[in-house]
Amino acid sequence: MNFLAHLFLSGGNAEIMVGNFIGDFVRGKNFRERYSPSIALGIELHREIDEFTDNHSVVLESKKRLRPKYRHYSPVIIDMFYDHFLAKNWNTYGTTPLDKYAEDAYAILRKYDATVPDQVKRLLPYMIQGNWLYNYSRVEGIHRALSGMAQRTPYASKMEEASRDLEEHYDLFQNEFTLFFPELQKISSDYIDKNFTT
Numbered sequence: 555m556n557f558l559a560h561l562f563l564s565g566g567n568a569e570i571m572v573g574n575f576i577g578d579f580v581r582g583k584n585f586r587e588r589y590s591p592s593i594a595l596g597i598e599l600h601r602e603i604d605e606f607t608d609n610h611s612v613v614l615e616s617k618k619r620l621r622p623k624y625r626h627y628s629p630v631i632i633d634m635f636y637d638h639f640l641a642k643n644w645n646t647y648g649t650t651p652l653d654k655y656a657e658d659a660y661a662i663l664r665k666y667d668a669t670v671p672d673q674v675k676r677l678l679p680y681m682i683q684g685n686w687l688y689n690y691s692r693v694e695g696i697h698r699a700l701s702g703m704a705q706r707t708p709y710a711s712k713m714e715e716a717s718r719d720l721e722e723h724y725d726l727f728q729n730e731f732t733l734f735f736p737e738l739q740k741i742s743s744d745y746i747d748k749n750f751t752t
Contacts, residue, residue, distance in 0.1 A: 555607055555738070556637040558687050560600055561659050562648065563742040570596040570746065571659065572666045577601060579671040593669070595749055602745050603738065607633075612734040616727060620719060627711045630703065634696055635720055639731040641691035647735070656687035693717055 555563070557575060564571040573589065573596020586594045607613055613632060620628035644652040660682045667675060681687075689695030697717035704713040720727060 555603055556633040556690075557681070558637045558690055559633075559640050559738075560603065561687070562640065562655075563603060563739065564596060564599065565743065565746045565750075567592060567596075567746075567750070568662045568665075569593045570599065570750070571662055572670065573597040574600045574603075575663060576670050576674050577604075579673045589669070592750070593666075595746070598749070599742060599745055603742060606738060606741050607734075610734055610737070612730050616730045619723060619726070620716070623719070624712060624716065627707070627713055631700065631713060631716045631719075634690075634700055634716075635727050636731050636735070637690045638693070638696045638720070639728050640735065641688070643732075644691065647739075652691060653688050656685060659687060693720060696720060 560574040560577065561571050564574045569590055569592030573593035575596070576593075577597050577600025580597050585597050589597065608629065613636075616632045616635070617628045620631055624631055640647060641652060644655075648655055650658075660678075663670070663674075663678055664682075667678070670678075684698070686695070686699060690699070694717075697714075700716050701714040704711050707713070
């Protein structure tokens with residue numbers, strides 16, 4: 555899953571959202587010494603989400619469809635596709651409009667600017683300016699995000715072409731997301747309930 559899903563699956567707690575958002579930028583196991591308990595829980599939740607997603611049979615089917623062309627970049631692309639379907643079908647999952655949710659999420663992340671890794675500090679202004687979380691709801695927004703990622707990869711990834719595959723197999727990818735996401739919501743919610751202490 556990508557940024558929108560990681561934020562959404564944090565249960566509305568600001569520090570868990572921050573930790574879940576920065577999870578890909580935090581290395582090693584000593585993060586509990588550097589972050590508050592709730593941010594550390596968000597980082598742990600991020601890893602739990604990634605592990606569950608990477609090994610789920612439905613997600614493996616989605617990745618398999620892309621692997622011949624995109625090889626080891628196929629998981630990255632599927633993360634983006636699934637964020638698209640979450641954004642596009644936001645009314646099914648979210649309780650506030652997506653534009654308001656995105657605005658609130660940006661405000662939370664800005665508030666913790668001094669806490670987050672340097673890579674996140676550099677990323678966040680571009681994310682806010684381009685309103686990525688909201689624009690994931692459009693295929694064009696996904697195309698723009700994947701094209702930007704393609705420019706930053708050291709090898710030819712062809713990710714800039716992936717929105718065509720999204721459009722070509724749109725219903726298949728959407729059905730897979732719809733099957734998978736409620737399970738991910740449940741394991742995320744259960745993880746927070748089990749581990750969060752106020």
